Structures are given as structure tokens and as C-alpha cells.
Amino acid sequence: MNKEQQPQNSRRSFIKNAGLAAAGFFIVPRHVLGRGFLAPSDRLVVAGIGVGGKGESDINSFFKSGKADIGYLVDVDDRRAATSVKRFPKAKYYKDWRELFDKESKSFDAVSVSTPDHNHAVQTLAAMQLGKHVYVQKPLTHDIYEARVLTEAAKRYKVITQMGNQGASGDGTRLMKDWFEAGLIGDVHTIYSWTDRPVWPQGIEWPKAKAEVPKELDWDLWLGTAPYRDYIDKLVPFNWRGWWEYGTGALGDMGCHMLEPAFRVLDLRYAKDVQASVGSVYVDEFKRGYFPESFPPSSHVTLTFPKTAKTKGEVKVHWMDGGIQPERPEELGPNEVFGDGGNGTLFIGTKGKMMCGTYGQNPQLLPTSKTKETKVKQVDPRVAGGAEGHYAQWVEACIAGHGKGQVSSPFEVAGPLTELLLMANLAIRAHDIRKPLENNRFSFPGRGLKLVWDNAQMKVTNFDDVNQWVKREYRQGYSLKA
Numbered sequence: 001m002n003k004e005q006q007p008q009n010s011r012r013s014f015i016k017n018a019g020l021a022a023a024g025f026f027i028v029p030r031h032v033l034g035r036g037f038l039a040p041s042d043r044l045v046v047a048g049i050g051v052g053g054k055g056e057s058d059i060n061s062f063f064k065s066g067k068a069d070i071g072y073l074v075d076v077d078d079r080r081a082a083t084s085v086k087r088f089p090k091a092k093y094y095k096d097w098r099e100l101f102d103k104e105s106k107s108f109d110a111v112s113v114s115t116p117d118h119n120h121a122v123q124t125l126a127a128m129q130l131g132k133h134v135y136v137q138k139p140l141t142h143d144i145y146e147a148r149v150l151t152e153a154a155k156r157y158k159v160i161t162q163m164g165n166q167g168a169s170g171d172g173t174r175l176m177k178d179w180f181e182a183g184l185i186g187d188v189h190t191i192y193s194w195t196d197r198p199v200w201p202q203g204i205e206w207p208k209a210k211a212e213v214p215k216e217l218d219w220d221l222w223l224g225t226a227p228y229r230d231y232i233d234k235l236v237p238f239n240w241r242g243w244w245e246y247g248t249g250a251l252g253d254m255g256c257h258m259l260e261p262a263f264r265v266l267d268l269r270y271a272k273d274v275q276a277s278v279g280s281v282y283v284d285e286f287k288r289g290y291f292p293e294s295f296p297p298s299s300h301v302t303l304t305f306p307k308t309a310k311t312k313g314e315v316k317v318h319w320m321d322g323g324i325q326p327e328r329p330e331e332l333g334p335n336e337v338f339g340d341g342g343n344g345t346l347f348i349g350t351k352g353k354m355m356c357g358t359y360g361q362n363p364q365l366l367p368t369s370k371t372k373e374t375k376v377k378q379v380d381p382r383v384a385g386g387a388e389g390h391y392a393q394w395v396e397a398c399i400a401g402h403g404k405g406q407v408s409s410p411f412e413v414a415g416p417l418t419e420l421l422l423m424a425n426l427a428i429r430a431h432d433i434r435k436p437l438e439n440n441r442f443s444f445p446g447r448g449l450k451l452v453w454d455n456a457q458m459k460v461t462n463f464d465d466v467n468q469w470v471k472r473e474y475r476q477g478y479s480l481k482a
Contacts, residue, residue, distance in 0.1 A: 173360035
């Protein structure tokens with residue numbers, strides 16, 4: 001059986017404590033000493049999967065908490081891992097996360113996952129099945145089905161979970177919840193959220209030119225769950241976000257940040273329907289380009305959420321990307337910044353409005369003069385360190401243990417939030433479904449529809465073509481068995 005075909009759980013021999021001893025790293029993992037027994041140092045040993053870019057900053061932030069040690073590093077690309085390897089010289093380095101789990105599972109307490117979206121779920125579930133606490137970069141998963149599996153798995157395995165939307169720990173979102181609970185803006189019925197992303201190519205054709213795989217990169221491991229394809233330039237390490245097979249577009253990249261305030265303030269969970277319009281790319285006169293493998297350059301999505309305990313009726317949530325923004329509120333001065341300029345979220349209630357920027361930062365009542373004048377009772381507890389405390393909060397919760405530690409974005413919240421974004425992506429992707437007609441023409445039956453969502457069955461009930469993307473097929477050798 002070759003590397004591509006080898007199932008993720010088939011090689012587990014669990015060589016006890018081998019990795020830390022070999023690395024000269026003598027912090028004893030807490031759970032090795034027995035359930036509920038704290039290590040002498042009371043420190044968390046973390047294994048990082050994907051340790052370049054955002055993964056690099058994640059493990060650095062865990063270490064800065066003062067209670068975490070980085071025991072293991074995993075990355076398929078030696079170039080991306082180089083800085084982390086240098087910073088944590090005692091940490092043992094692997095290219096294949098499955099090998100790490102097979103050989104070192106008794107030697108670490110928790111796992112940080114910061115890989116491309118399409119590999120999040122298999123890595124995270126495997127970690128939870130080993131009893132490891134997990135921190136996963138946003139979005140939680142690539143597919144709706146995966147998000148549902150991880151949400152349920154977190155309950156079953158009783159580990160501490162946290163998604164990397166650090167604004168969930170910020171003061172801004174919590175202050176907006178205090179304002180709402182105080183009745184300052186009345187009943188919220190409409191929310192707009194927007195971003196200037198993508199900042200990577202979208203609305204383009206898959207490159208025809210093959211390229212040589214860099215010697216430092218294990219391309220097969222990078223592909224992971226995705227079908228095999230020849231390597232192309234500039235896909236790694238960042239531009240994969242614009243391709244459906246690997247990324248989740250602007251919604252996946254920024255939606256977990258921008259829409260988290262709506263979830264926290266209104267207790268939103270699962271949407272009932274979704275519709276979308278998308279930007280077009282024309283390749284010639286009256287000739288619209290057709291690039292089904294790539295996200296469109298811009299989109300406007302509208303989701304309907306059922307009434308919650310915090311609202312009097314349904315809530316409409318509008319998402320806009322590609323630089324599209326909603327109309328400026330009349331209460332906002334002509335020269336005042338809307339959101340934070342490129343990104344923002346606007347709450348519209350029966351008595352007033354409020355807005356914020358990325359991560360819920362700089363919350364403002366409208367008109368903005370009200371913000372400094374208004375004092376309300378603090379209802380939502382603050383997190384030490386705010387958004388930057390998101391990392392230390394998870395470390396502390398892992399040390400405290402299940403049922404004791406509190407986190408801001410556990411999978412019970414992060415899972416439904418991620419599903420919202422991925423459901424919105426179904427409406428975007430529906431635009432590229434085409435059916436052949438006569439004379440080399442095509443129809444596009446998915447455009448202009450409102451997709452009706454059956455949450456219990458995890459399916460769209462009125463346009464079956466999009467259900468193929470609720471749960472994708474993995475490449476041989478990868479599975480998601482809870």
C-alpha cells in the first residue's frame with residue numbers, strides 16, 4: 001500500500017513518549033500521568049499541523065501564553081516550516097500528520113490545525129479520536145457535512161475545541177451584545193456584512209501549464225483529501241483559497257470573523273434558505289467566461305434565519321464580498337468610516353443601528369456620537385487580553401479540562417457558524433451549474449433561485465444539483481469516520 005492509499009488510522013503503533021525524548025524535550029504531557037493529574041509544570045504540550053503563515057503565528061501565540069510548549073511541528077512544505085523549526089529547535093518535525101499521530105500520540109496534549117480548508121476535518125477528527133484538544137483555523141471545515149461531524153464529535157470525545165476566529169474573544173462583539181441586551185437598537189431584523197476580499201485571484205481558468213514541484217514540498221500530502229492533480233505555480237501557499245476543491249473563498253476566509261457578532265448577539269444558528277448573485281467575467285464581446293473550478297470575483301448572498309429567543313421574527317443576513325458594500329446608513333456622517341473601510345458588519349433594529357469592523361473591533365452606535373455617551377450594564381463576560389487572549393483562553397481551558405474551561409468559539413458554536421458560510425457557498429456555486437441545449441448552447445438553472453434548506457437532512461430540497469457539494473468524496477486513503 002503506497003502513501004496515497006494508506007488509511008489515516010492504519011499505522012498507529014503509538015510509540016510511547018518517543019518523540020519528546022528524542023527531541024531532548026522533557027516536559028511530561030499532562031495526560032500521561034493519568035486523567036486529572038497535572039504535570040509538574042502544568043503546561044500544555046501542543047503539536048502544530050501547518051506551521052507556516054497563520055499556523056506560525058498560532059503556535060507562537062500559544063507559546064506566549066506562558067503555559068504551552070510546542071512539542072511537535074508538522075508541515076508538508078519545508079520552506080514554510082523553516083521559521084517555526086528555527087524558533088522551536090527542540091520540537092520534533094514531521095511532514096505527515098498521520099505519522100506524528102501514529103508514533104507520538106502519548107507525548108502531546110493538544111493539536112493546532114492550520115492547513116488548507118480541504119484537510120481540516122480529517123486532521124481534526126483524528127486528533128479528537130486520540131483524546132486531544134484541538135484549535136482549528138477558520139473556517140472549521142470545507143464541507144457542511146464535515147462541520148456537522150466535528151460538532152457532534154466534540155460532544156462525544158469531550159475535548160476542548162476552539163476555532164481560530166479570534167474576534168469571538170474580543171471586547172467589541174461583547175459590547176454590542178450588551179447594547180442589544182439593553183434594548184438600545186430594539187429588535188434586529190436585518191444584518192449586512194461585507195469584505196474587500198478576495199485578495200487572491202478568482203473568476204479565472206485553471207492554469208494549463210504544469211510546473212515542477214519544489215523539492216521542499218510534498219505535493220501528494222498537500223493534496224490530502226482532494227483528487228490528484230498536477231502541480232501548478234502559485235497555488236501554494238495562499239492562492240488555493242480561490243479554488244473550490246481546496247478553499248471556501250471570501251466567505252470562508254472572512255465570514256467567520258465578520259458574521260460571528262451576529263451569531264453571538266442574536267443567537268443565530270442554522271439558516272432556512274439562501275440566494276445569491278455573483279459578479280461576471282467577460283472574456284470577449286458578449287461572451288461571459290465560464291470558470292466552474294474558481295470562485296467568482298464578487299458575490300451578494302442573502303440568508304434567512306428563523307426567529308430566535310433574541311428576536312421577534314426572522315432575520316435577514318446579507319453577505320457581500322469583492323468590494324461590494326451596502327448603502328451607507330443615513331445616521332453615518334458623509335466622511336465617517338463605514339465599518340473599518342474595507343470590511344464591516346451593520347445591525348439594523350427597530351429602534352436604531354450599530355456597526356463594527358473586522359473581528360468586531362471598534363463597535364459604534366449610530367449616529368456615532370451616541371457611542372461615547374452611552375453606558376450600559378456589562379452582561380457578556382470579557383476575555384482576558386481580548387481578541388489576542390483567544391489563544392491563551394484555549395490553553396487555559398485545555399489545562400482545566402472538559403467541563404471546567406470556557407472558550408469563546410467551541411465547535412458547538414463554530415460548527416453552525418461554518419455551516420452558514422458553506423450553505424451560502426452552495427448558492428454561489430449554483431450559478432455555474434449548466435445543462436446542454438441545442439446548437440452548443442447551455443441553460444443555467446441554478447441562477448436566480450432561492451435554495452430551501454432542510455437542516456435535519458443536510459440538503460437543499462428544491463434544487464438537488466447542489467447537494468453533491470454538501471459532502472464530497474475523499475481521495476482513496478482518507479476518510480471521516482466518527
